[in-house]
Amino acid sequence: MTARLAAELNVGEQQVIAAVKLLDEGSTVPFIARYRKEATGSLDDAQLRLLDERLRYLRELDERREAVLDSIEEQGKLTDALAADLAAADTKSRVEDIYLPYKPKRRTKAQIAREAGLEPLLDRLLEDPSLTPKDIAAGFVGEQVSDADAALEGARAILTERASEHAELVGAVRAKFWQQGSVRTAPRSEEAAKSTEAQKFRDYFEFSEPLEKMPSHRVLAVLRGEKENQLGVTFDGGSDDEYVAMVCDALGIDPTNPGEATTWLVAGSRWAWRTKLAVTATIDARTQLRKRAEDEAVEVFARNVKDLLLAAPAGTRATLGLDPGLRTGVKVAVVDATGKVVDTGVIYPHAPKRAWAESKAALAALVARHSVELIAIGNGTASRETDSLAAELITEIRAAGHDAPTKVVVSEAGASVYSASEYASRELPGMDVSLRGAVSIARRLQDPLAELVKIDPKSIGVGQYQHDITPSTLGRSLDAVVEDAVNGVGVDLNTASVPLLARVSGITAPLAEAIVAHREKAGAFVNRKKLLDVPRLGPKAFEQSAGFLRIRGGDDPLDASGVHPESYPVVRRILDTSGTALAELIGNSAALRSIRPADVADDRFGIPTVTDILAELEKPGRDPRPGFTTATFAAGVEKVTDLRPGMILEGVVTNVAAFGAFVDVGVHQDGLVHVSAMSDRFVSDPHDVVHSGQVVKVKVLDVDVDRQRISLTLRLDDEVGAGQRSGGGSARSQKGAPQKATQNSRDGRDGGGRGDRSGRNDRSGRARGGNRAPAPSGSMAQALRDAGFGR
Template identity: 75%
Template sequence: MPESLTVKSVNARLAEELEVGESQVAAAVRLLDEGSTVPFIARYRKEATGSLDDGQLRTLEERLQYLRELDARRAAVLASIEEQGKLTDELRAALLAADTKSRVEDIYLPYKPKRRTKAQIAREAGLEPLADRLLADPTPVPQDVAAEFVGGEVASPEAALDGARHILTERVAEDAELVGAVREKFWSNGSLRTAPWNDEVAKSPAAQKFRDYFEFSEPLDAMPSHRVLAVMRGEKEEVLALTFDGGDDAGYHAMIAATLGVDMAAASAATKWLVGTVEWAWRTKLMISARVDARVRLRKRAEEEAVAVFARNLKDLLLAAPAGNRTTLGLDPGFRTGVKVAVVDGTGKVVDTATIYPHQPQRQWDSAKSVLAALVARHGVELIAVGNGTASRETDALAAELIADIRAAGAEAPAKAMVSEAGASVYSASAYAARELPTLDVTLRGAVSIARRLQDPLAELVKIEPKSIGVGQYQHDVTPGTLARSLDAVVEDAVNAVGVDLNTASVPLLARVSGVSETLAEAIVAYRDKTGPFRNRKALLEVPRLGAKAFEQCAGFLRIRGGDDPIDASGVHPEAYPVVRRILDRSGITLAELIGNERALRSLKPGEFADDRFGVPTVTDILAELEKPGRDPRPAFTTATFAAGVEKIADLKVGMVLEGVVTNVAAFGAFVDVGVHQDGLVHVSAMADRFVSDPHEVVRSGQVVRVKVVDVDVDRQRIGLSLRLNDTPQRDKAKRPERGTPPRKPRRDKDSGRRSTPPAGSMADALRKAGFGK
């Protein structure tokens, strides 16, 4: 371990950041280093970590990696400077005190090997004494002093002064304290201005989605993630030109002058030259680096916020209520190519498929309904899942009419629900889908996925790359690696929070279980196919390449229902089975009598069964598991009922109260599907009768909500909704400008006093034009 940070100091810093005990951090770090996963540590090592939850552990894991990378870089920098023979005690102390990677790089800048610069050439020509003399005594005329240095490679006094200027410019550009101060000042005082790439581009149809940013400015430290990513996408598409403005240059000039020791107000002969050097250093070095730093920082912050939004939405979607093991008919809507139909039984097995053509141009409505009726009767269909893509509303109407006909005939009719299609096409064309459904056409696989999503969203969505699920905010503009790491963690936490049926789980689902790799998941399924269902958890150890460590990590999250030991159906880890036996011995009843016996279990005191290995937190969890073995943390299944006769935006009327499903939650509000092919926006200001800073406080993806229509723009395909059902259109319109009104006056930033102009119209306008949402 490098000398800059010992293990103890890393742990101390992590403890301070997480506001927990250092011993908790030390235990978590040790467990992570030993190969334990976050879900395992959070669930089964509560005594060691003091019950750190998965969120705290994810943060700890990320920060631990950063601090260790910082440590390694610091060690490399120290070694490099020492090798150059330039490492002083003061420099060592500064590096040891550096707490960020950028600070280490700032300090290292003067010693970093680089190509031969103009300043180095000037030093080699012997011009550094000239620069120092002009700084020390600005009273002589610069040309006169410079004339003393003419000769050799220095052709004239002007050339000598140019070399001296390059030396001083590099000196301030490599001053760690100054660079850091300039960076922070630029960030706190700076703004981002946007304009069309050029006049010709501004007139093109493709540029119109960015037109709200043709004259736009906003403070860097206040600009929200979605606007940052929107304008950067506009720049990437060569529609927008971005300018990072640090504010008044005078303040930066003063900082540079102070570093050099230049009195910019002095009436000395060299003052003009020195002031020019200060301005040159700002314009050619520090301003450029400050702009680069601001861009990197702005994008990093925007990406972090965008990834956080995506992660929250993905978690909500993965943990959406499952309909359960009921025979389901999936409908993948379409016009010309028809509606693809698949029936899956309670285990998700495909039992029938078809293609119907109820819509234009074929319009075989009655024939299509007959086919569906026959499938429902033949297979005892309990649920109908309708994909929410093209022709979804028309297909939903077909399903509704079918259900009405069945009820009219005196039979029990299935229920229907709209299901998100996001990522279904990705799954259909995937290699896994080809292996899982080899006899089905690619188009029919989508209907199968839609049906299974209703039965168990988590089990089906894990088969799709998380970023393809489509509940993100500008996810395609985020660095892929950053997004993937965060979303993979969300999926892992969700899967392990719910638990996995060992005898029915697919390879993709098993591969998300703590300690199980994709290769190991394939081995488990292969063993299961060869030997039959697992009867107990211990049998896992017979799977090739599944060793003791993998068993420790995964066993508690794998459920075996109807096996040899009822405890195997619970979240109790096999290592804690002795505690269950101890509880049974002291209770004097059998396991069958104890499981599910709420009165008996709640009368027990966890402390009476704790020991040195299994403390009160673990025993408390064991008792909870015995009360409801294998409990599912997901909510109860419900469906939204779309209003009859409301099938397109033109059918919407201001003041309508409708039921809908939240499809996406962003920093500025939530999108809701009310059954008209176009999601409506509930702006964050219309979510509650109180201030809401984060829409996730109020709604989550997949939630069924009732909303009031407060704004309808048929031409622009935009719908304004409110969760405040007592709102009136007049109240709403008084709170925000009408569509198409002139841009609002620039607002003054409360901290800096500078003005920034937000886009005209609602926030949804700008984001939709930039390609966000449907």
């Protein structure tokens, strides 16, 4: 197994052996990747995740292989050849193919025919194709067989079962069906095609695509259309004659041999193909197609979640969170620099109340009272209207000569999930559910990672058809992404929440609760060793977690870094070598770069670990996330109807799919930059060009108001209006990769292709203007003084 894993990963077998041993001992992927480089030869987290996944599959394969061997042996049918075939089987499908003839099954027509003594009839016809089937069959008529036709029907049932249980034939048919097969779709019925529900699938009313080439987003769209009873889906494997020839070859039938038996045997082979093998091949193709689509969709989702989790934090600044709404008002929450809630409320600037001036005054008072530096605005319903309110407030504060906060529109996807969660009720007891969303919006601007870990990653809303993906497959992948992100950044032990601590290597949810309870009872941790005072936190959990936990201002400066406590003796050797005190060495690039890792390394802590320690001492506790930037939405562009082809706008990438990227340009509806409109060079993966949360400039190519579709391009010199109806990319193809605009319109528009933005971000009920109250009378300067500015 280790040799196979090494070959698949293209690494040394000893690296695999060491990694498997560590995983089996309970070490986590982040811990192994960061602190066991000597053992694994510096395998990174991506390689270790793949190894872990493949290891799980191969072990499941071995378990199934042993179960099959035991079953066949119990039947007394295990031979050396059969055991060798099973030992060589390298996939679960191959094991099941070999097991087919021996698998316990319900009483079949073939078994009944065998019990009636009809197997010799089939064998005689196979041995001598010149025989006349009916004449031979007449000799098998008896008490259990009524006539010659019944005898031949029984023989055909046996032939069909032999074909369907022929391991090599089943495998070859599966491979051929996949290689040359296709998916065909059409409306479930003429009536269904006319329904409103079916219109989102209308690109698939006359559709066909090869199985091997069909991208994941179209697979999932088609399967969703079938699930919603809007589409009929069929699988076409190609010419039946080719498959019949394969059946004949496997059973030793020569179709060119003259004789009545040959004709009967070929017809029986055709029956076996149509009634058994074709059905099995279709099921296998559907399973493989879905699995491949799910794997690709999960990968896209995972990368988007990672981008969001590792988005730039605004930092420890007092923040005012606005959760926009119309009839129910805009929910307001202010959190201080540490994220503690210091004020909440509700304002009603929009229809129907339109208390614009009063709302602005209320916000001004909160900004002054709490020295607010940032305003976080959720990007859901009434977002642009609320953004205009904030912009007007900021302009007037500056005009009055005061420092004004910065406003930022942030994704509120998943905020409602958090608001209604059990953790939110414990974290914010007594607070109205609707106000919790505003708190989440404010905090996720301060530190996206710390806040988003409180939400099930499936609810963050950056997936591609995530509701159509097997939950366990998606959950396992996303959990790994969150774990890697949290441990890559590091966690402040004295401020981290339970959900954040629970994502740290080696710390379970109960342990995270125990850490927080101990912290609240005994006070802040002054050093990492104090972790061992937490009930039920033993040496193993300490080993796995300590390096990822930070203590700022504690007893030991190293506790604020990513240096693991087990490596502190190495730091002491570095100090001895450099002749410098720790306080003078930390951050001293010249001194640190003068030290040769080989001079400090030993048998336990080799050059890779020492190199990491030196880098960490140079920038202790550095945050790997990018610097904080914001997008500025164009003034006056608030609705899809405000857009015009040719406009150049600033926006934020909200979701990256296999076919392109969705960008929020501030009109309550994301636009699509198709993969063909991302660059002048060929782009195979949109993630190579953009990532979720990135601020970009785009040009509007086309706007379909009726279908709420916006076509954008990252190539600002693209011409507009050339074959761009219905959205979907640029008229100009990627170099070396011709694209059809008609195909582009299908990508991402298939009943949920916008990324299934779950949570709060449904864009419904947006205002259409005319929502402002008259400007307040009197001096704005006086109003600001009343709010608390200038005192």
